[in-house]
Amino acid sequence: MTQTNAESRLLHAENVTKIFHIRNGLSSIKFHAVDDVSFTMTTDRPEIFSIAGESGSGKTTLARMLLGMEKTSAGLLTYKGRDLNQLSKREKRRWFYKEVQPVFQDPFAAFNPLNRIDRYLYETVKNFRMASKGEMDRYVDHVLQEVGLSLAEIKGRYPNELSGGQAQRVAVARALITRPSLIVADEPVSMLDASLRMSVVNMFRRLKDEQGVNIIYITHDLATAFYSADRIAVMLRGWIVEMGPVEQVLGRPLHPYTRNLKESIPRADPDKKWPRTSGLAVTDVDEYRLTSCRFASRCPYVMDICRHKVPGVHQVEGRAVKCFLYDPTVVGEENVARHAAGLLPTPSTIQ
Amino acid sequence: MGNLVEVENLRAYYITQAYGVKRTVRAVDGISMTIREGEIYGIAGESGCGKSTLLRVLMAAHKPPLTVVEGTVKYVFGDMSINALEMSEQEIRDLRWKEISYVPQGSMHVLNPVRRIQDQFHDFISAHRQVGKRESREMARKYLTELGLPDSVLMAYPHQLSGGMRQRVTIALATILWPRLIFVDEPTTALDVVVQRGVIQLLKDVQEREGSTIVLITHDLGVHANLAERIAVLYAGQIVEEADARTILKTPRHPYTHYLIHSLPDLDERVERESIPGRPPALDNPPTGCRFHPRCPLAMEKCKHVEPHMVYLHSNHRVACHLVTDEIGSTYDADKR
Numbered sequence A: 001m002t003q004t005n006a007e008s009r010l011l012h013a014e015n016v017t018k019i020f021h022i023r024n025g026l027s028s029i030k031f032h033a034v035d036d037v038s039f040t041m042t043t044d045r046p047e048i049f050s051i052a053g054e055s056g057s058g059k060t061t062l063a064r065m066l067l068g069m070e071k072t073s074a075g076l077l078t079y080k081g082r083d084l085n086q087l088s089k090r091e092k093r094r095w096f097y098k099e100v101q102p103v104f105q106d107p108f109a110a111f112n113p114l115n116r117i118d119r120y121l122y123e124t125v126k127n128f129r130m131a132s133k134g135e136m137d138r139y140v141d142h143v144l145q146e147v148g149l150s151l152a153e154i155k156g157r158y159p160n161e162l163s164g165g166q167a168q169r170v171a172v173a174r175a176l177i178t179r180p181s182l183i184v185a186d187e188p189v190s191m192l193d194a195s196l197r198m199s200v201v202n203m204f205r206r207l208k209d210e211q212g213v214n215i216i217y218i219t220h221d222l223a224t225a226f227y228s229a230d231r232i233a234v235m236l237r238g239w240i241v242e243m244g245p246v247e248q249v250l251g252r253p254l255h256p257y258t259r260n261l262k263e264s265i266p267r268a269d270p271d272k273k274w275p276r277t278s279g280l281a282v283t284d285v286d287e288y289r290l291t292s293c294r295f296a297s298r299c300p301y302v303m304d305i306c307r308h309k310v311p312g313v314h315q316v317e318g319r320a321v322k323c324f325l326y327d328p329t330v331v332g333e334e335n336v337a338r339h340a341a342g343l344l345p346t347p348s349t350i351q
Numbered sequence B: 001m002g003n004l005v006e007v008e009n010l011r012a013y014y015i016t017q018a019y020g021v022k023r024t025v026r027a028v029d030g031i032s033m034t035i036r037e038g039e040i041y042g043i044a045g046e047s048g049c050g051k052s053t054l055l056r057v058l059m060a061a062h063k064p065p066l067t068v069v070e071g072t073v074k075y076v077f078g079d080m081s082i083n084a085l086e087m088s089e090q091e092i093r094d095l096r097w098k099e100i101s102y103v104p105q106g107s108m109h110v111l112n113p114v115r116r117i118q119d120q121f122h123d124f125i126s127a128h129r130q131v132g133k134r135e136s137r138e139m140a141r142k143y144l145t146e147l148g149l150p151d152s153v154l155m156a157y158p159h160q161l162s163g164g165m166r167q168r169v170t171i172a173l174a175t176i177l178w179p180r181l182i183f184v185d186e187p188t189t190a191l192d193v194v195v196q197r198g199v200i201q202l203l204k205d206v207q208e209r210e211g212s213t214i215v216l217i218t219h220d221l222g223v224h225a226n227l228a229e230r231i232a233v234l235y236a237g238q239i240v241e242e243a244d245a246r247t248i249l250k251t252p253r254h255p256y257t258h259y260l261i262h263s264l265p266d267l268d269e270r271v272e273r274e275s276i277p278g279r280p281p282a283l284d285n286p287p288t289g290c291r292f293h294p295r296c297p298l299a300m301e302k303c304k305h306v307e308p309h310m311v312y313l314h315s316n317h318r319v320a321c322h323l324v325t326d327e328i329g330s331t332y333d334a335d336k337r
Helices: A059-066 A089-099 A118-127 A133-146 A164-176 A194-211 A222-228 A246-251 A256-263 A284-288 A333-340 B051-058 B089-095 B117-126 B133-146 B151-155 B163-175 B193-210 B221-227 B245-250 B255-262 B322-328
Strands: A009-024 A027-042 A048-052 A074-079 A100-103 A182-186 A214-219 A231-236 A239-245 A313-316 A319-322 B003-018 B021-036 B040-044 B066-077 B080-083 B100-103 B181-185 B213-217 B230-235 B238-244 B311-314 B317-319
Touching (some): A009 A059, A048 A194, A048 A222, A059 A182, A059 A214, A100 A164, A118 A164, A133 A164, A194 A222, A214 A222, A231 A246, A231 A256, A239 A246, A256 B193, B003 B213, B040 B193, B051 B066, B051 B181, B100 B163, B117 B163, B133 B151, B133 B163, B163 B181, B163 B193, B181 B193, B193 B213, B193 B221, B213 B221, B230 B255, B311 B322
Parallel strands (some): A048 A214, A182 A214, B040 B213, B040 B230, B100 B181, B181 B213
Antiparallel strands (some): A009 A027, A313 A319, B066 B080, B230 B238
16 A cells, blocks of 8 residues: 555544444353454545445444444544544534535435435535525535436425435435535445446546545445446455455455455356355354454365464555465465466365 | 246236326236246346236236236146136145245345244245154255255354345245245345355256246346346336347347346446436336337337337247337237247
């Protein structure tokens, strides 16, 4: 990762950890939902940063911390140099919520079905005093234009009168009203038809290019992440296992988990069917509690050391990978180079 | 292989009467198709195009306000031919789960949260066969092992399992009595890719082991490409194109099918993708002529007024589009087939 000085940091996460306690009778288990996560977004250039991973990998917990809805258990999370844990309620309301806005998974759950949908837009304008009374209609219409809608189209309509894609675009418009620098979108397309997904993702790209909005795009859909994001972090059971520019990470994934994810994307092409093997965890909690590599039980390239120790993060081919296959002290420099070139050992040759 | 289900000119409408206003939603409007024994038949289309309604009628589970106004659905089980729309309650109950099974949308939520999985298997099996608790547990254990699922799940409660495992347990539950015909509605929506793949593989295994017939509904053409042998594309309550999977995905002829496929992002290169403009029409007042014409980039004057006929390009590939009809002439008209 490139070194950045503190001023140009938009969002900075350093060893962020979130621990939940699961109580079971008298005993209690510590559960690291997000474990030692670090990344930085800069103010220099707007970007779409995608956080990807299967369900139960800690994506949403991370999003909730980024939105200030949840405090970190350990580590440092700063936005424009301010520690999120230290913000007062008033500062959050006046400043932080104006700067960072959420978009959630299900647009129909985000809007009360009994309220007209334009109400949410007006309410947000009022709450953050974004426009005077007389200006309000013009301002709301202007924001709606940015997401490809207009006030005339949605004024007085109820959520059920809109398609999923339209409702989700209204949700994004609502987030844009405060002129945020950062939008955190948690699975914004997973409830939508494949054909509608593109309209939302294309809109994100346009917002980034034209409005300079930074977007954190959380998804399990690697295809749309590849299409829209600049940088991607792949999460596995609370860890970031691979992070870097999206062309590199998804174009040629190095971590076995990322490879598995990429292979699992169903392709609408009869010549690119899945090969027939794939591992699956029985329960989510078990893998979290492993004191070794958390992918060890499913990894086709598992080595002995993977079952005993936690792998470190290594810089390979322009990205960070958390895997022993790229640790020169474990497999040797020569093998790291081989692995990085895509020549992974065949699963059967490993003891 | 023979036909298992024969559907002839089926029309099923939601007819509601509220405050003296009659509203008719034409969710299934003139569908004819045959499902062959032992195949995986995919039904594709956007949400709101009538996929789930069609499924409901196919398994004779329609209730008012959904009414079948025209057409027939026939099951052919061996030498038995059953008219699905005229069965009594008892006949339907005898057929369900034993011959016809159903994995509903969001089926990971159907398990009872306060009962162990093995008890749920027992409830289910004992409703259809005379079996004791031990016997049903043994059956369940054997079946799960065959499908490659760990039998430790039998002792678990649903909340202890991951979403993907719950989904697969439900599929095992729905198929343990070896039904001939399995209807699966959106088995993978809201599941992540790795789990999705596991679920699809399980369905494939079930089908291969016992040669069941699966009717698969999903909007995700990637899933269809991996599973289905033949695919029908539904738009606004009608079939617009039907062919074997390879033909549909490689050489689609209907502009809508083309759009559906090309709206998916490509993983090999990052090229601009445009979503389909507009949205599916409201089915209480569908557009005249071809129902796709308001969204179709190739629409001609004729499309606005004349409804296209289904034409056969060859015995396995049929399309309803004026462009195709004009190209090959009207000699292959469906009526003269």
